[in-house]
Amino acid sequence: MAVAGTGQSNENWSGRAAFILAAVGSAVGLGNLVRFPYVAGDSGGGAFIFVYLATILFIGVPVLIAEFMIGRRGGGSAIAAVSRLARTEGRTRAWVIFPILGILASFLIVSYYSVLAGWILHFIQVFAVDIGGRFVAEGPVALTAPAFEGQSDEEIGGILPKLLSQPGRMIVLHALFMAATVFILSRGVKSGIEAAANVMMPIFFVLLLGLTTFSLVTGEAMQALTFLFTPDFSQLTGSTLLRAVGQAFFSLSLGAAMMLTYGTYLSRETDIKSSSQIVATADTAVALIAGLALFPIVFASPVLSADVMGDNDPGLGLLFVTVPRAFHLMPFGSLFGLAFFVMALFAALTSAIALLETSVSWADGDYDVPPAQKARRRVIGAICLGGLAFLIGIGHALSQVPQTVAATFFNDWSPLDAIPLFQGMNFLDAIDALATTVLQPFVGMITALFAGWAISTSAAKEELRFDNDSTFALWQTLVRWVAPIAVGLVLLYGAIIVPLLD
Known part of the structure; x- marks a missing residue:
């Protein structure tokens, strides 16, 4: 039997830099661009960020280390890695339930994430047509104009509702995005995942820094800085602290077998x-910088500022309604609006690749499968699993169609309505809540327990090579006690207490 930890015939990352780019790409997603900045500003600003950073340091990073350790030491897929380690350590094979549930969470997420990414493709086309048409008519001066010049605020805010009334178009865009994800995964780790990250992530960072500079120069920089970073410790209630823990945990893509899978390579x-x-540092920096790219242009308009501040959770409306309206009011709005949605597309695609890779990695077999057979299985697995996710995604797309436009099974279906957590949720929202509110925290909690208790101290020390025993002891204490308790409280609060109180 192969010895755990040698990572035999797995296709490994070509180097540390490639691995880090891919891992950062998997962690950086739409939540970094819109959700974290709003949650931070609305939950105490600098006070929330302080708690968030502490959570990243004492919970996020230790669990991230644990996932990478489990993946590398076990090898193969996430399921194979945990199964092998449990057997090697003389533990029950029941531990394998947590990578199975993690893969399920990732698969459910990518099935609707692709639909949302299709919306991004739509907005890229809308901005490209806007700037392209005026460039042909006016020349380079068109680049300096606001987005959608000549259109009303209501028309721009109606771009998303108009898309939602076109289910066929949503499904086509969803298919295009899923096809791109499948194509990249079918090419393997180095030629697919790594190559895509090596191209997209540098462009992503350049666009993010460029948009941030533009936003700070042309927008309400001081108001945005005040909103994001002025500490308000009166906002730090128990629920806010748990919100910080949950946000830190999900931002690093923990509990979904993504980092565990990447660790196998x-x-x-x-x-x-x-x-x-x-x-963790790069992911956190992106989340903070994204707030500086977003809120100065939003706060430049009193109307948009009031809309955002008056919404308890603007969510996707901030990305697909408020942002286009903001670029309508800014010079160079068409150009930078297009850049913003291209940046969002790259964030969505690198995350979708990691989400679907968890199941594709399982489908292509353990590391004792001959390379040629493994490559064939990867192609077949990517196509079949991507196709299944696409079919489920059709239901998500149809669930977003207004009933006034077309009555479909999915936009009138609340699949888990009998459970308080899911009451009143449509298909997409219910699957999102199941994956992110239930499965991810549960899997993350069990992952920490497995790393802290099931893997022997000697094996963990051999794998991690800490500089001294005291640092290792701190890490082990965090994954044995602190992380499971904190994440367990997030699960209890989000999945049980909040629904019952509502």
């Missing part, structure tokens, strides 16, 4: 501890 030479710190 790690070489023995890669230092897991420092790599985890870099991934």
Whole structure:
């Protein structure tokens, strides 16, 4: 039997930099661009960020280290890695339930994430047509104009509702995005996932920094800085603290077998501890910088500012309704609006790749499968699993069609309505809540327990190579006690207490 931890014939990352880019890409998603900045500003600003950073340090990074460690030491897929480690350590095979549920969570998420990414494709086309048409008519001066010049605020705010009334178009865009995800995954780790991250992530960071500079120069920078970073410790209630824990946990893509799967492709030479710190730092930096790219242009309009501040959770409306309206009011709005949605597309695609890879990695077999057969299985697995996710996504797309436009089974179906957590939720919202409110926290909690208790101290020390015993003891304490308790409270609060109180 192969020895755990050698990572035999897995196709490994070509180097540490490639691994970090791919891992950052998997963590950085639409939540970093819109959800975190709003949650931070609305929940105490600098006070919330302080708690969030502490949570990243003492919960997020230790669990991230644990996922990478489990993946590399076990090898194969997420399921194979945990099964092998449980057997090697003389533990029950029942531990394998947590990677199975993690893969399920990722698969459910990508089935609707692709639909939302299709909306981004639509907005890219809308901005491209706007700027392209005026460039042909007016020349380079068109680049300096606001987005959608000549259209009313109501017309721009109606772009998304108009798309939602076109189910056929939503499904086509969903298919295009899923096809791109499947194509990249079918090419393997180095030629697919790694190559895509090496192209998209540098462009993403350039666009983010460019948009942030533009936003700070042309928008209400001071109001945005005040909203995001002025500490209000009166907002730090118990629920806010749990919100910070949950946000930190989900932002790093923990509890969904994504980082565990990426860990199976790690070489023995890669230092897991420092790599985890870099991934967490980059993910957090993107979330903070995204707020500076977004809110100065939103706060430049009193109307948009009032709309955002008056909404308890603007969510996707901030991305698909408020942002286009904001670029309508800004010089160079068409150009930077197009750049913003291209940036959002790259964030969505790198995350979708990681989400679907968890199940594709399982489908292509363990590391004892011959490379040629493994490659064939990967192609077939990517097509079949991507196709299944696409079919489920059709239901998500149809659930968003207003009933006044077309009555479908999915936009009149609340699949889990009997359970308080899911009452009144349509198909997409129910699957989202199941995956992110129930499965991810549960899987993350069990992952920490497995790393802290099921894997022997000697094996963990050998894999992680901490500088001294005291640092290792701190990590082990955090994954044995602090992380499971904190994440367990997030699960209890989000899945049980809040629904019952509502």
